[in-house]
Amino acid sequence: MRFLPLILKSIRRNRRRSLLTIGGIGLSVFVITALLSVEAGFASLFNSTGESTLNVYEKGLACPITSRVFDSYLSTITSVPNVVGATGVLRGLYSYQTKDHLVTVSGVDFEQFRRVKHIVVGEGSDTDFAARGDGALIGRRLASDYGWRVGQTVSLIEDRLTFQVAGIFSSDDKTYEGGVLVHKDYLSRIKRDEGRSTYLIVTVTGPSAIAAASRTIDSALANFPKPTTTQSEKAAKELELMALGEIRQMLSLMLIATIIVSIFGAANSVSMSVRDRTREVGILRSLGLRKSHIMQILIGESALVALIGGGIGLAAAAALLTSAKSLGGMIPLVLPPAYAIAGMGIALAIGLLGAAVPSLNASRLKIVDSLRLVD
């Protein structure tokens, strides 16, 4: 700590280099934090599932949105022991303006749906939604992505599905916050898909009842025209995300590549700053400073520069994430405190690792050699 004034002075003395290094590390931390946040978004989708909730899908299908089960199954399901309630959701995949702006529309029986999913209508009102046949509630994330307001009429490409925005909602199930809720009979009329749902949501008395209830439901429906796969909501979502394939692995690879690039950059910049100051190191040594002191000064400088850069990168990432909120409405972008700390930790690690070798070399140099050296 007593070397802090010296460290600050040397950072300020070569302002241009410090700024460039700070900029480089800032960019890296920005990218790293943004990638981490996408990863956190994926994770938040799993973690927001109901603990005593089951999903019933058509058996054997990998792509959940292509599943179709009959609404008539609901009466069979509600007679299964430990089942509290059940409702069907008809999902449709649509796009807004261009084909790459996906919108997931869920047709629900709102009264029933509210009993299994916690929905809080912020702007607008749920009575307006109930009153209008073509009303819609828009998930908080999707609304901010596409800038949809209460009272607006929105038209999607496929089926020219049109709805009136009656309210903006938030939910503790983050998957719905990226989509649209409409009345199920309205959606099934447009899709000409009446009497069927994409999946059924079933609530049971508690987490311990999940396994037995799933088995009972599947065996009760085994001889119906479409057999089902019933599993906990969490397991169903994990499979759903598996369908996204190796995108997550690609993100982690890019994360690693970014970190490697930053370490090269930081190591380079520190080694240059050390090299420039070889004579200075000689003078400091001849004044009586130990090798360990030299290490402290050089590594301290690098760590401080890295932390400043990291802080700026983190701030920029946080600003971007709060303004973007989500990736295409699908994946929420959040920055949990643990990830912010991880971002700073990575910055610090870049600074320390980059400084390690050059400072070790500088501290090992003989005083005579370092004083004699002319670059």
Place this chain on the structure above:
Amino acid sequence: MRVPLKYNVRSLLQRKSRTTLTILGIAAVVAVFTAMVGLGQGMAASFAKTGSPDNIVVLQKGAFSLSLSSLSRNSGDVIRYVSHVRKAGDRILASPELVIEPWTTAPGSDKPHFMSARGVSSTFFSVADTVRTVEGASGVGANRVLVGLGAQRKLGGVRVGDTIGMFGEPWQVSGIFEAKGTNLEFEILADLDNLMRAAKRTEYSCYTLKLDSPDVAERAIALLENDRRVLVTAMREQDYYASSAKVYAVVANVGLLVSLIVTLGAVFGGMNTMYTAVAGRMREIGTLRAIGFSRGSILISFLAESLLLSVAGGVIGVALGCFANGLRLSVGVANIRFVVGSGAILGGLALSAVVGVVGGLLPARGAARMTIVEAMRRI
């Protein structure tokens, strides 16, 4: 104008660790960039080539994709007999298909794979004329399937005679097919009625029609879409795949964007190196000026030094990026191959040159602007 290039090369060699670190830093970003361009090209290649110009697909009106479309069996009575559909002898080249995405297991593992299966009749093989069996039998039969080359890789290299699992039933692989590197190669082909029974489906997903020529496509599409007896959308097969490719292209674009942001970091690094190089060689610059090199020579010489650094990094980066060639990324049912071709290689080299010029310009200008006296006096 003389440029002391030999001097620049020697200076780079003099400072080995700095030169190496700068080159490696640039190499890393260029490698990532090259791989991402390769991914984008791979996507473009798999989707753009899919479909024949004289084929159109007919799907349920408003359906987002083939697997989300359903057409009743009797809609075929209207669709098959639309004008301009080609005939081969007595056969009308209209192929009803079921496109579905089952969890599929390969032999020796319980891990389910996300695959796309297509139930087809014998007409399909006359309509989808890119399909060619490369191994085993051609054609599908009772619980016997053909597996595309891409699907074969995704299923861990299943071979003819192996048994795969779909919808809780065993299916024997009777052949492996290729389809000129198109999207179809990601699929498993099964017998239409067989697959419909196994999947408990009663409706088709789509019809693929082969027309008399590509020129009549617009007319056939209009006839189908205006027919009040069915509610369908029709489009050229190529247009269908091009628009579904857009969804996948987002992945490659995000990758490209990230790699470009990281590249900006490499520009900072290169600039840092060049400023230090100039700062450490003031007296040398003064000497060069004193023995007759002009300001322009100095500017170009330092710019060249920066370019040399960055292009050396670029060459290494592109070489590393080439290792990505042929790698595969599974996204949904697709399994996209990285195609690091001439475009990606030139792009990577161009990017490294840009890094060199942008990173070197300001330091080189600083070096050139100095007066001789000022430069000689510096330590």
